[in-house]
Amino acid sequence: MIARPDKDTPPPTPIGRVVATELKPATPHQFHFWTATETSIGIGAIVKVGGDGTGEAGRVVYGVVTDGFAYSDLATPLHDVVGAEGDPTRAAAPTTRQEIRYWTAAVLRQTPEEPLQPVPLGQVYLAADADVAQALRMDTFLYSATPTAIPIGLYTSAGHEAPVYLDADFLLGPEAAHLNISGVSGLATKTSAVEFLLGSIFAHFPAHKGRIAALCFNVKGPDLCFLDQPGDLSDEDRQRYQRLGVPPTPFERVRFYAPLKADGVNLNTLRTHPDLVSDVEPLTWGLQEVVDFAEVLLNKDDIDAKADAFIDFLRDRVLGRTFDDGFGGTHRVQTFADLDRLFRSIFDGLEIASGGRSGSDTWRTHHIATIRKVRNRLLNISTRCKGLVTDDGPSSDLPWKEFTDRTVYVIDIANVDPLGQDLVFARVVSKLREQLERRELGVDAVVVFVDELNKYAPGDGSETYVKKMLLDISERGRYLGMALFGAEQFRSQVHRRVVGNAGTQLFGRMDMDELATPGYQVLSPATKSKLATLPIGELMVRHPHFTQPIFVRFPKPPVLRGRDGVGRFPPAADVPFEDAVVRQLVRLDRRVRPNQVKDLIAEREQDDVRRALAAVRHTRPDDVLAYFRKVLGSRVVPAPALPQAQHAVPPLNTISDEPY
Amino acid sequence: MTWWQALIDAGAVPAAFVPPPASRAGLGSDIDAGTERADIVEDGELQAHPVPDRSAARVPAAVSFLAGIERWSVVAYDGVVQIVSAYVAAAIRRRDERGRLHTTRERSRAFAVAPLQRMKPALRQRLEQMAPDLEPMDGDLVEQPARYLERVESTVRRVRAGIERELADACIAGLPPEEWLVLDGLLSRSPAVARHPRALGVIKSHGAQFLEGRGLERALTLPAGHRTSVFAVRGGHTRTEVYSWYLRLWPWEGNDLLYGLLRVEARADRETVARATELSGWLWAERAPLATPATRWDRLLYPLHNVEEYLSALAPRQPQLRRVSRLPKTGT
Numbered sequence: 001m002i003a004r005p006d007k008d009t010p011p012p013t014p015i016g017r018v019v020a021t022e023l024k025p026a027t028p029h030q031f032h033f034w035t036a037t038e039t040s041i042g043i044g045a046i047v048k049v050g051g052d053g054t055g056e057a058g059r060v061v062y063g064v065v066t067d068g069f070a071y072s073d074l075a076t077p078l079h080d081v082v083g084a085e086g087d088p089t090r091a092a093a094p095t096t097r098q099e100i101r102y103w104t105a106a107v108l109r110q111t112p113e114e115p116l117q118p119v120p121l122g123q124v125y126l127a128a129d130a131d132v133a134q135a136l137r138m139d140t141f142l143y144s145a146t147p148t149a150i151p152i153g154l155y156t157s158a159g160h161e162a163p164v165y166l167d168a169d170f171l172l173g174p175e176a177a178h179l180n181i182s183g184v185s186g187l188a189t190k191t192s193a194v195e196f197l198l199g200s201i202f203a204h205f206p207a208h209k210g211r212i213a214a215l216c217f218n219v220k221g222p223d224l225c226f227l228d229q230p231g232d233l234s235d236e237d238r239q240r241y242q243r244l245g246v247p248p249t250p251f252e253r254v255r256f257y258a259p260l261k262a263d264g265v266n267l268n269t270l271r272t273h274p275d276l277v278s279d280v281e282p283l284t285w286g287l288q289e290v291v292d293f294a295e296v297l298l299n300k301d302d303i304d305a306k307a308d309a310f311i312d313f314l315r316d317r318v319l320g321r322t323f324d325d326g327f328g329g330t331h332r333v334q335t336f337a338d339l340d341r342l343f344r345s346i347f348d349g350l351e352i353a354s355g356g357r358s359g360s361d362t363w364r365t366h367h368i369a370t371i372r373k374v375r376n377r378l379l380n381i382s383t384r385c386k387g388l389v390t391d392d393g394p395s396s397d398l399p400w401k402e403f404t405d406r407t408v409y410v411i412d413i414a415n416v417d418p419l420g421q422d423l424v425f426a427r428v429v430s431k432l433r434e435q436l437e438r439r440e441l442g443v444d445a446v447v448v449f450v451d452e453l454n455k456y457a458p459g460d461g462s463e464t465y466v467k468k469m470l471l472d473i474s475e476r477g478r479y480l481g482m483a484l485f486g487a488e489q490f491r492s493q494v495h496r497r498v499v500g501n502a503g504t505q506l507f508g509r510m511d512m513d514e515l516a517t518p519g520y521q522v523l524s525p526a527t528k529s530k531l532a533t534l535p536i537g538e539l540m541v542r543h544p545h546f547t548q549p550i551f552v553r554f555p556k557p558p559v560l561r562g563r564d565g566v567g568r569f570p571p572a573a574d575v576p577f578e579d580a581v582v583r584q585l586v587r588l589d590r591r592v593r594p595n596q597v598k599d600l601i602a603e604r605e606q607d608d609v610r611r612a613l614a615a616v617r618h619t620r621p622d623d624v625l626a627y628f629r630k631v632l633g634s635r636v637v638p639a640p641a642l643p644q645a646q647h648a649v650p651p652l653n654t655i656s657d658e659p660y
Numbered sequence: 661m662t663w664w665q666a667l668i669d670a671g672a673v674p675a676a677f678v679p680p681p682a683s684r685a686g687l688g689s690d691i692d693a694g695t696e697r698a699d700i701v702e703d704g705e706l707q708a709h710p711v712p713d714r715s716a717a718r719v720p721a722a723v724s725f726l727a728g729i730e731r732w733s734v735v736a737y738d739g740v741v742q743i744v745s746a747y748v749a750a751a752i753r754r755r756d757e758r759g760r761l762h763t764t765r766e767r768s769r770a771f772a773v774a775p776l777q778r779m780k781p782a783l784r785q786r787l788e789q790m791a792p793d794l795e796p797m798d799g800d801l802v803e804q805p806a807r808y809l810e811r812v813e814s815t816v817r818r819v820r821a822g823i824e825r826e827l828a829d830a831c832i833a834g835l836p837p838e839e840w841l842v843l844d845g846l847l848s849r850s851p852a853v854a855r856h857p858r859a860l861g862v863i864k865s866h867g868a869q870f871l872e873g874r875g876l877e878r879a880l881t882l883p884a885g886h887r888t889s890v891f892a893v894r895g896g897h898t899r900t901e902v903y904s905w906y907l908r909l910w911p912w913e914g915n916d917l918l919y920g921l922l923r924v925e926a927r928a929d930r931e932t933v934a935r936a937t938e939l940s941g942w943l944w945a946e947r948a949p950l951a952t953p954a955t956r957w958d959r960l961l962y963p964l965h966n967v968e969e970y971l972s973a974l975a976p977r978q979p980q981l982r983r984v985s986r987l988p989k990t991g992t
Binding site for chain 2: 073074075076079080082083084085090093094095096097098
């Protein structure tokens, strides 16, 4: 933490002097100064102007360098040519021309703040720690009785490093919230910055603001799969951690979730190394979990008023209830398999009722075409998202209402079908919002990290459910305690209300084409140039308390980077069905003997085994093997199939053939 | 409040005459007028010698450059008596091994110039009270304003030459071995400087003619990159004999006879003759960088220009500001 300014500290040495001309005057928001030719300051440096000696003693102005110029007393380049007689090799002259290093700085803060006046033509000093705190208005939340400072990195200039803090009230709510980070891909800046910042938040989130957790969607590769494993840190990084007061250790509590693969037993993640896979919880949902988010899975053409009404009917009147289909059958629909049986019963009933004649084409006021369309779409979900959505059996979900403080929940959906990614995102965020609203999540605030906002919340394109949800978080999340940390490559192509609502914005190295877009017009050419060449580990920060963008360095995150993690913990190959079942049971109970399991499931239907396995995961009994044996049931020798009348189900119409 | 404002408050009439640029700063110290006697000390008659190309020139590692400026303007009238505010300054800037110039010595003087005996007693008393530095003048030319101003100009120039000489003497007294001093103007004003083995005077104006006949023609039509034979300069205003030669920095063809023409002064010594070509090569190499935007860049060495710019930056601005407008003021 920055020490309060000491009045006995000797005055620093000036490094420049403010100059103002009629053409380039000093104003309340900008000033110009010159320095020695050999100077350590550069673009992004924070400087202090003292009014002493200008008749404005006591007035102090803080500014950040936004542009720099160098020129000599050469009147025209032609004179240099003449002096060198047209020969560049003769350009070296005995005397070096008088040069100037001339800088433009944007005012960060003036003290006193009223009356707001042009910057005095005083001497310029490099900002020390306390000056940086003053300049960035960090003193208000750094030195208050209830500090809310979250370290974001170190401001570095001229060999000097000063911690820069964000205000938790403006990063995580309720004053402002959300963070957006942009930068080109492949430099590990965006993910690393978020990893570091989450660690910093966990270390510094003020106690009076309650408990906090983070939920991260891993949408590409193994990026977030090793947050609990230590990475390699240099001594320099460790010093930076010490300077920032953040422990250089991986996250203590991380819970990983990943859907299953289509086989229903192997995990669909890159964290499948035998040493680590036991920490990964399967994420599987059934009909109950999915049907509320049918809108996510059905495109806009599907969701007309009739289909919507039928889905509502199913949700309100059918699912989870004992339901009479009107043709003599009673159903209790809890799984996709149950739902399929209900649909078949309806189609058969309508067929029989019509006696082969046309005319009986409605059921409970719903047209058969609508029923067929909804049936097609819903049952297709379990096919397209196989592994995430199960046809039957209990679900395996996040620990709703039991979120714990300072815990990172990673949901790995990197290898999931885009439809499944949308479903996961929509449902998880909806549940978070719902439980935060009721204050029953288990924590008071949640950071939701979503990468690839270009994909999920594009500025153009159709209004998807996910985009609407992201907009909702952006605009209402801060009241609930939900902060969206979004990352993308091209900020200009993300929905402007998503980026606009982000109180804090981070910029890594940017593409020049991106910097040429209107959103970056407020930046000086020099700042853009710096952004285009920003090294790994350096960011430009915009925060409500900072009146100008500030460049900071952050240490390498103390966790194993995705690609390093895959190297150190290579993903295991998919194992055979029996071995996968054994692995999951052993994870739940180490006393389970593989041979016992293999004997149990030998010659059993895989669907039965999956159902039993899901039941075990759901129940988590003390004696896993016994419970597994019980739910699997005894082996029954299949009876020979009896001839029975086959009621042909008419083929389902395609959408284009619908009668209306 | 400045002293002339106090004077105006006491009844003097405000004035705003600033001499035209041609007669102001930069010309003073190296004004070289009249016909002087010169004896050729190298060759039988004046010859043109090529100087080494820039790449072959031996430029001393450390050189100090001395130049000065002067500014003056009429600031008030007591009747027809013109009261002048003047400012002169001189500085030495040393060139380090990286080619950068750093000020090592400087001196300035801001003073009033007035014929006290011709002023009204009240204004004279006020001037004597308020002006921190006063340079009295004879009052015999008061009734001839133009000639009076010529005398003012020569007075100011004399004061400037005085501080330049003081600086040169002080510099020469402590000049380290192998280090040179280059003066903007006559070397011969100070005996100590004129006799120093590592002091050069660079004269840009050529009011004084030392040569005649064929020698004069050779000197004034000297090709670029050539020097004349060395000749001795004595008599006239020079109190100490020095050796001198002409050096052409830029081709004069297409311009005028004096374009790019320098006259160099060095101590009167056989070694000077022996090293004239080498020293000329050095000064030839000093053509770059160009001393633009100075109007006399063709014969003004950049380091000397830099000294003048340095002094100009430090000079008080009042005389310049008063030249902004001479239109009659309105009633408001």
